[in-house]
Amino acid sequence: MDKAILVGLDLNQYNMTTSIKELIGLAKALNIEVLLTMTQKASRPDGATYVGSGKVLEIKQAVDALNADMVIFDDELSPAQIRNLEEILDTQIIDRSFLILSIFSKRAKTKGAVLEVSLAQQKYLLPRLIGMGKILSRQGGGSYNAKGPGETKLELDRRTIENNITKLERQIKVLETQRDTSRKTRSSSNIPLVSLVGYTNAGKSATLNQILKLFEIDNKNVFEKDMLFATLDTTARRITKKGYPTFIITDTIGFLTRLPHEFIKSFKSTLSEVSNSNLILHIVNGIDPEKALHIQTTLDVLKELNADAINQITVYTHADLLDERAPDYEFWISNKTGYHIQGLVESIYEVLFGSMISTKLEIPYDEQHLIHTLNEQTKVLNTEYLNEHILVSTLMYQKQLEPYKPYIVKTGYSNNL
Ligand SMILES: Nc1nc2c(ncn2[C@@H]2O[C@H](COP(=O)(O)OP(=O)(O)OP(=O)(O)O)[C@@H](O)[C@H]2O)c(=O)[nH]1
Ligand SMILES: [Mg+2]
Incomplete structure (x- = not known):
């Protein structure tokens, strides 16, 4: 089990305590043990190291003392911040976005989810290649980190990533077309x-x-x-x-x-x-x-x-x-x-479907198939087979009435659900 230190910067934009609690939940979802959480108040993030330089040293001491495998930041870090922090702290640096993407990457199962999370991961990685290079190529500890969905190794080459993005977008498009077709079938029904x-x-x-x-x-x-x-x-x-x-x-x-x-x-x-x-x-x-x-x-x-x-x-x-x-x-x-x-x-x-109404219908014998639908989808109270037509008393929702409009004898509101 990987062990992590969590770090939050309180910029007075959201409740730090609940945000950190949520971050612990996210770490837990990846089976990461949280050793310690550290926060700092500031008016804005440090461009180079996100938290102030004093805090970075504090984090370093904690990493060494507790033997942490990684430091997880409760925000999205810039490529430069990731690179600098990794150099100073000499451990894996993970930001909130990468943590979320890793959860999805580890657990995505269906084809659609796998493709979509791969795409999100590749798009996240592209601008961060320089910063993340060392982390992703690191051997051993936190190895899930260097994995894409289905446990394939994430590629670190810009050209490969760009190709992957194009390929994934194409595959997702194909799935989308299939989804569209089934949606059309559904909406036509x-x-x-x-x-x-x-x-x-x-x-x-x-x-x-x-x-x-x-x-x-x-x-x-x-x-x-x-x-x-x-x-x-x-x-x-x-x-x-x-x-x-x-x-x-x-x-x-x-x-x-x-x-x-x-x-x-x-x-x-x-x-x-x-x-x-x-x-x-x-x-x-x-x-x-x-x-x-x-x-x-x-x-x-x-x-x-x-x-x-x-x-x-x-x-x-x-x-x-x-x-x-x-x-x-x-x-x-x-x-x-x-x-x-x-x-x-x-x-x-x-x-x-609107409110429930009671209705009396005269269904002609050549429309007898409607009786089956009425029995399946409405609450038929009475059916009489008369000489000229079939007389049906039933309860149904207003929007169900449409196909039966020509055959209505009487309708009224009903509270009788
Ligand atoms: N006591 C109680 N537990 C509930 C109730 N509704 C959901 N839960 C529990 O809350 C937990 C989360 O419920 P889920 O239905 O998995 O939540 P979800 O919204 O589908 O969450 P994600 O799929 O993670 O987005 C589960 O352990 C549920 O059994 C409720 O009304 N009462
Ligand atoms: Mg759910």
Whole structure:
């Protein structure tokens, strides 16, 4: 296990304590043991060494005394800063961006995620070749550091990196075209799409699993775990239940404050599902003291993805851990007890399909196939096979009514869910 010292520079721009806590979480996600955290207050970073020269010496003493394998900085460092720090401290220097990219690189599994993280890594490396050269070519300790996805060694040559970027962009484009095709098939079938988005570790995957449980959809659970970036790809699940219209729900990677710039750009393809959805469930860990920051971060990323105009429901998780009753004006659920999951699903139906109405239809015998769809996707109360037509009384959501418009005898609102 690699051992690290974490360093933060408090520029009075964000809460240092929570930022360092998050950095510890990121280090943990890479199996790095944190020996010590050190912070310094300053009005701006030092151009050459990020922290002041006195602090650099302090860090050096700590590195030597504790035998640290690396120093991790809670910010993105410039190539020169990396080079200088490495020379003085004589150990691996890792910045926040590289740490995040390394987590993704180590854990990416699906083809899309592997390509996207490789691209982000190569783009991050390109301007830093001089600074990172020594680190990446270092033998032994922290060897994950010199690895790309799939444990291939990262190349350090500028030309190779430029070629890689072109190649990766091409491969991602091919995947994008495939995604587009499946999206077109889906949108032509008119099945609406719901996306779970939010800060990492907020409970997105857990919410999806609770919804699957409610619908008794077995063996389709997604990975959920108390760790940063547990989910690294987009997973779609089709939600069907007799008597209800179908929708698709997708779980995707979580967001984090100050994500590396290369990251969002590279993951645009994975995240493109979000901008194509009909409803966004913005999942927030309701008991996290930093939830306001988490909400803002998510809103910022949604804007960057051009998804900020899409219908949104903000859903607070961890209601089971609330000391008092959940406030009525917010939407709270518990993925532990299942509290309010039913209510969440009802809200999803309502946003996607409108309110529930009761309707009487006269379906002609030559349109008999509609009876099957009605039975599958609406709550049929009564079916009578009369001489001229089939008379059906049913409950359905407003937007489901479209194909049956010519056959309506009567409609009315219904609270009878
Ligand atoms: N007690 C409690 N635990 C929850 C609740 N929702 C999620 N969790 C737990 O919180 C942890 C994180 O949940 P995930 O669903 O993996 O979080 P995520 O948003 O998918 O996170 P990433 O995939 O890392 O972005 C898991 O251990 C969940 O079991 C909840 O309502 N109550
Ligand atoms: Mg997840």
